Amino acid sequence: MQIKILAEGGSMKPGPALSQKLGPAGIPLNKVIEQVNDATKDFKGLKVPVELDVNTKTKSFKIKVFSPPVSELLKKELGIEKGSGQQKRFQNGNASIEQIISVAKTKMQNLLAKDLKSAVKLVAGTCVSLGVLIENKPAKEVVHEIEEGIYDKEISEERTETPEEKKKELDSNFAVLKAQQDKIIKQEQAAKEAAETTAEKENK
Numbered sequence: 001m002q003i004k005i006l007a008e009g010g011s012m013k014p015g016p017a018l019s020q021k022l023g024p025a026g027i028p029l030n031k032v033i034e035q036v037n038d039a040t041k042d043f044k045g046l047k048v049p050v051e052l053d054v055n056t057k058t059k060s061f062k063i064k065v066f067s068p069p070v071s072e073l074l075k076k077e078l079g080i081e082k083g084s085g086q087q088k089r090f091q092n093g094n095a096s097i098e099q100i101i102s103v104a105k106t107k108m109q110n111l112l113a114k115d116l117k118s119a120v121k122l123v124a125g126t127c128v129s130l131g132v133l134i135e136n137k138p139a140k141e142v143v144h145e146i147e148e149g150i151y152d153k154e155i156s157e158e159r160t161e162t163p164e165e166k167k168k169e170l171d172s173n174f175a176v177l178k179a180q181q182d183k184i185i186k187q188e189q190a191a192k193e194a195a196e197t198t199a200e201k202e203n204k
Contacts, residue, residue, distance in 0.1 A: 001025055001054040001056050003022065003025060005050050008046075009041070013033070039063050048067075049065075049066040073103045095127060095134045098162040
């Protein structure tokens with residue numbers, strides 16, 4: 001019997017959803033949590049796919065840990081908690097091509113990619129849905145640039161370290177963009193509150 005779960009790396013806790021999945025197998029919940037947490041401790045702060053191979057007769061089980069999804073690795077790499085939610089309007093990170101290559105190398109075995117360049121393209125595609133810029137540009141644009149061979153040198157050299165100067169520039173550019181975005185969000189929130197107040201007065 002195989003049971004698939006998405007665990008918090010190193011800190012899985014008991015809960016109704018987990019009990020529902022493990023209950024029918026008749027294996028001790030606390031023992032599973034203890035072993036899963038030990039097996040995923042290197043992925044703290046990330047959601048990690050875990051597969052339990054359960055022997056229902058002996059109530060024994062084996063744990064197989066898979067590397068976290070690309071989106072989780074990107075969030076860790078960029079130090080962000082979640083995707084933008086409104087990726088067409090707001091961005092929530094600015095990655096370097098080196099960071100994209102680093103994540104692609106980590107996930108290479110699990111991606112349906114024939115080579116590192118294809119893997120880099122797939123990771124860049126995930127940046128589109130997360131609302132993450134790459135090299136100060138929309139990720140969609142960078143996906144096309146990868147196809148055109150603009151980053152072939154970095155990819156062939158497997159560069160995974162972002163030069164300090166470049167990192168500062170990317171962070172600085174994103175700080176300016178974030179300030180502009182925060183201003184728009186505040187203005188929209190204020191306008192929404194004003195409209196709600198007006199509506200309340202009219203309904204009285």
